[in-house]
Amino acid sequence: MERVPILKIGGVLLVSIQIDLHDQSVLALQEDLAERISATGAHGVVIDISAVEIVDSFIGRMFATIASISRLFDADTVVVGMRPAVAITLVELGLTLGGVRTALDLERGMRILRVLGQESGRIPAGDPTGLEWS
Amino acid sequence: MTASGPEELPIVSDEDVVRVRQAVRGYAQQVRLSLVDQTKLVTATSELARNTLVYGGGGSARIEVVTDNGREGIRASFQDEGPGIPDLTLALADGWSSGKGMGLGLSGARRLVDEFDLDTEVGRGTTVTVVKWKR
Ligand SMILES: Nc1ncnc2c1ncn2[C@@H]1O[C@H](COP(=O)(O)OP(=O)(O)OP(=O)(O)O)[C@@H](O)[C@H]1O
Ligand SMILES: [Mg+2]
Numbered sequence: 545m546e547r548v549p550i551l552k553i554g555g556v557l558l559v560s561i562q563i564d565l566h567d568q569s570v571l572a573l574q575e576d577l578a579e580r581i582s583a584t585g586a587h588g589v590v591i592d593i594s595a596v597e598i599v600d601s602f603i604g605r606m607f608a609t610i611a612s613i614s615r616l617f618d619a620d621t622v623v624v625g626m627r628p629a630v631a632i633t634l635v636e637l638g639l640t641l642g643g644v645r646t647a648l649d650l651e652r653g654m655r656i657l658r659v660l661g662q663e664s665g666r667i668p669a670g671d672p673t674g675l676e677w678s
Numbered sequence: 679m680t681a682s683g684p685e686e687l688p689i690v691s692d693e694d695v696v697r698v699r700q701a702v703r704g705y706a707q708q709v710r711l712s713l714v715d716q717t718k719l720v721t722a723t724s725e726l727a728r729n730t731l732v733y734g735g736g737g738s739a740r741i742e743v744v745t746d747n748g749r750e751g752i753r754a755s756f757q758d759e760g761p762g763i764p765d766l767t768l769a770l771a772d773g774w775s776s777g778k779g780m781g782l783g784l785s786g787a788r789r790l791v792d793e794f795d796l797d798t799e800v801g802r803g804t805t806v807t808v809v810k811w812k813r
Contacts, residue, residue, distance in 0.1 A: 564696050565696075566693055566695060566696045567692045568692050597717065597720070598717055598721045600724040600725055600728075601779065601780050601782045601783055601786065627717075629713045629714045629716075632717070633721050633790065636786070636789050636790055637721060637782060637786035637789070638772055638782050638785065639780075639782060639786070
């Protein structure tokens with residue numbers, strides 16, 4: 545089974561979905577991420593879906609699940625890079641992604657996580673980028 | 679209405695669901711549906727193929743190009759010989775699931791396509807057929 549790699553950039557875990565995920569890979573990714581957040585103490589998770597061609601109810605639910613799991617470990621989640629056609633389809637499908645934060649691109653997503661991390665004191669002062677923190 | 683190139687694919691595993699949506703994407707590109715319409719059709723396919731697998735206990739998909747008065751479209755049907763759907767009104771309602779889903783698959787797929795037909799019989803199985811026309 546193909547697994548989605550999880551990269552660590554400072555205090556942030558980056559998940560970039562580059563393959564057409566089947567349901568078992570989605571579940572495996574949720575488990576892998578929970579492991580990594582708890583092991584690293586990351587303060588944020590970015591899910592980059594700029595290469596994802598469709599988001600159906602199963603994948604949509606994964607975003608909400610990952611956000612809930614992250615919250616339990618005091619980490620924030622941002623989904624970035626949604627394609628316009630995917631966004632239009634999601635609305636018509638009726639999926640709201642309730643409670644999942646989104647950003648246009650990776651850069652903006654990282655910025656949101658940095659602000660949230662600093663506001664809550666999870667990124668120490670003296671590390672303005674939040675990238676040295678680990 | 680004439681049809682060409684029917685292709686039948688099994689749906690007995692997660693990987694098959696991925697293969698079916700990729701095949702439907704190929705057909706949708708062949709008749710040059712817009713990117714948004716391709717995305718809608720493939721998303722609907724994903725929902726219906728997963729239902730065939732999860733609730734129908736597996737089955738098959740049939741994909742073809744259809745023409746009507748010179749207009750082209752894609753027809754995809756999802757067939758199983760599973761338990762059938764006892765209460766269609768409930769199954770087609772937004773947010774109702776007999777399992778742990780969000781209950782968006784059927785109702786959402788219906789909104790994403792131009793034609794939607796559901797044929798089911800308790801104890802016999804279920805066939806859902808959808809069509810998306812090129813605009
Ligand atoms: N092929 C099928 N055979 C038998 N029952 C089905 C079939 N497809 C759907 N159903 C029934 O209809 C219900 C609604 O289906 P729908 O796809 O809308 O929601 P779901 O699969 O439960 O959740 P979601 O698709 O949002 O993850 C299902 O819970 C199931 O009981
Ligand atoms: Mg479903």
